[in-house]
Amino acid sequence: SSAPQHLAKAASTATMTDATSGGMFDLACHALGYSFLSPEAKAAMKVSLPVLQSEYGFRKMYVWGKLKGMSADYIIAQGVTHSLKEDGKKFFYCLDGASWAQMIEPEPAVVEACKMIPATAMLTGDAAFQYTVTHEVPEGEEPPENPEDLTVTITEDVRAACMVKEIDAAIAMVPVGAIIQDPTLGVPMANSTFAGLSKQESLDLKSWELLAGLSASQQLAGSLKSKHMPAHSLTVLRSLSWPGFCAFCVPSTDKWGYIYVGDGQKNSDIAFSLP
Amino acid sequence: MDSAVAVAKAKLMQADANGMSLHDHLSATVAKIIAEDPENPLEVFEQISLAVKKQATLPRKEYLQTTPAPPPPELVGKRDLFRAKPELPEDAEFPNVVEELATFENLGTGLVRDDAYVLKASMAKLTADKGLRTVRFFGKILGTERDYYVVEGAYAEEPEEDEGEGEPPAPDPKAVPPEENGTGVNKFRYWVCNELGEPWVELPMAKPAAITSARELKKHFTGRLDAAVVAHPPFPGTEKDYLRAQIARILHDTYVAPGGMFSFEEDSEEEPKPIVPTEEWEAPEPEEMAEPSAWVHFYSTILKVGRVSKPPKEEAEEEEEEEA
Numbered sequence: 381s382s383a384p385q386h387l388a389k390a391a392s393t394a395t396m397t398d399a400t401s402g403g404m405f406d407l408a409c410h411a412l413g414y415s416f417l418s419p420e421a422k423a424a425m426k427v428s429l430p431v432l433q434s435e436y437g438f439r440k441m442y443v444w445g446k447l448k449g450m451s452a453d454y455i456i457a458q459g460v461t462h463s464l465k466e467d468g469k470k471f472f473y474c475l476d477g478a479s480w481a482q483m484i485e486p487e488p489a490v491v492e493a494c495k496m497i498p499a500t501a502m503l504t505g506d507a508a509f510q511y512t513v514t515h516e517v518p519e520g521e522e523p524p525e526n527p528e529d530l531t532v533t534i535t536e537d538v539r540a541a542c543m544v545k546e547i548d549a550a551i552a553m554v555p556v557g558a559i560i561q562d563p564t565l566g567v568p569m570a571n572s573t574f575a576g577l578s579k580q581e582s583l584d585l586k587s588w589e590l591l592a593g594l595s596a597s598q599q600l601a602g603s604l605k606s607k608h609m610p611a612h613s614l615t616v617l618r619s620l621s622w623p624g625f626c627a628f629c630v631p632s633t634d635k636w637g638y639i640y641v642g643d644g645q646k647n648s649d650i651a652f653s654l655p
Numbered sequence: 656m657d658s659a660v661a662v663a664k665a666k667l668m669q670a671d672a673n674g675m676s677l678h679d680h681l682s683a684t685v686a687k688i689i690a691e692d693p694e695n696p697l698e699v700f701e702q703i704s705l706a707v708k709k710q711a712t713l714p715r716k717e718y719l720q721t722t723p724a725p726p727p728p729e730l731v732g733k734r735d736l737f738r739a740k741p742e743l744p745e746d747a748e749f750p751n752v753v754e755e756l757a758t759f760e761n762l763g764t765g766l767v768r769d770d771a772y773v774l775k776a777s778m779a780k781l782t783a784d785k786g787l788r789t790v791r792f793f794g795k796i797l798g799t800e801r802d803y804y805v806v807e808g809a810y811a812e813e814p815e816e817d818e819g820e821g822e823p824p825a826p827d828p829k830a831v832p833p834e835e836n837g838t839g840v841n842k843f844r845y846w847v848c849n850e851l852g853e854p855w856v857e858l859p860m861a862k863p864a865a866i867t868s869a870r871e872l873k874k875h876f877t878g879r880l881d882a883a884v885v886a887h888p889p890f891p892g893t894e895k896d897y898l899r900a901q902i903a904r905i906l907h908d909t910y911v912a913p914g915g916m917f918s919f920e921e922d923s924e925e926e927p928k929p930i931v932p933t934e935e936w937e938a939p940e941p942e943e944m945a946e947p948s949a950w951v952h953f954y955s956t957i958l959k960v961g962r963v964s965k966p967p968k969e970e971a972e973e974e975e976e977e978e979a
Contacts, residue, residue: 415768
């Protein structure tokens, strides 16, 4: 049948990712407001990401952004077989742009434990750093014999993986129509005939959707700000709930993307900080 | 049977808003495939269909007659900066803007490289226009509608204050007086613009009430200097005062220098003694410099009242207490 051939063809023609190509990186920097990768890291990623892409057989790789830590930042990339909306996409992190490590897929228990790490605890920059959280004894239950059973140790790389998944699920967004359910394969695929959003559409939150399908217009009112930068023909959406997140597109083209560069924390003061 | 075909065909021939019908489109697409004879038409079918659609909506007469849109002012402003050749004052200390920004770029937090050149030209224009003695890029502050670029500068001599139109408002006797220009938190003046290439706008001086109030706030900036800062208790001023207060707090909290690189000029009779580079200071090894203890704050902490130096009235009261 044609379906397996289609997939085989896609993998064999997977060429150099445009993740670090000058165009997309510059757009992301203009959207964010500053350059977030050193020229050296960028140069390293230009060669390391295509190698990683080949090793895993991804159809495409994207620069997801950075999680900032006190002594070092984690550069995050994601690889997809079909599209950004797929369930099985994989995340990677590195410090230098060259040596990538795959991020784990955190179990629900681990995700819960990570939520107990206080928001004020910044990432240290050491992937092996250990956080210790203590579960509370549920009401009416006896404490366990061994008190150590209540404590959970989480390493920073696991915490970072939880942050990335949380942010990607909470705020990552794509233009409506850019990724559609492929009828033959039954998976979300990039729409090859997507001609882009018009300038007016791109500024309207209804033209953007989260990866799970929820419309961006459902975000907390006022927490997502869109603006057009005429000097770069760029529309940018910045989240105030997740400071450091931007989605962007060049209207009337298929150039679009999203990026996150921040400390991984939600802005819990948003009710007060909105102007 | 025939009527079913006729109904189907009629449906296909329904014209849409642009006068195109699906029947016409399919005919045109097939005709194009026959005419151009591509290698694998099934694979590129969608592209061919899209191309046919694009050709059908070529600009109509009214589009051809519209005048072209004027260029975005941001681009014109930047272009003019590159063209201008401002003359810097003779005694101006102008930094190597591009080199300094390249250092930050190498750290993975810097301006986009192109912006460094625009910023340099923009700072040169400001220095020349105002006759500044020193100038420094303070940084960029992001806003919900527009961002701010912030430049710090100082005159060789503080200019005379203009009386302006009418009398300036009488200072509130209960409010802590601000430090004079050239001293304390107001040692430098600050200019901002939303987009490099736009004219620089000077921020007002930092006022103690604004600084103490800003400590209790966490507000996003909009990018409009006259925007209201909605807070409780009320903030004494608009966004430009909040911005100025935050700049003062950031500078005094974060501006650090390697320990020992500067010291007080012992021979000076000025009070407080000026800070000058230490002669024959050698930079320690990079490993030592990675320790926080190797660095010192360059500027004094801002006191609780919102100034670096004690307000003069308090000192007078203290003297009275001591005498009594």
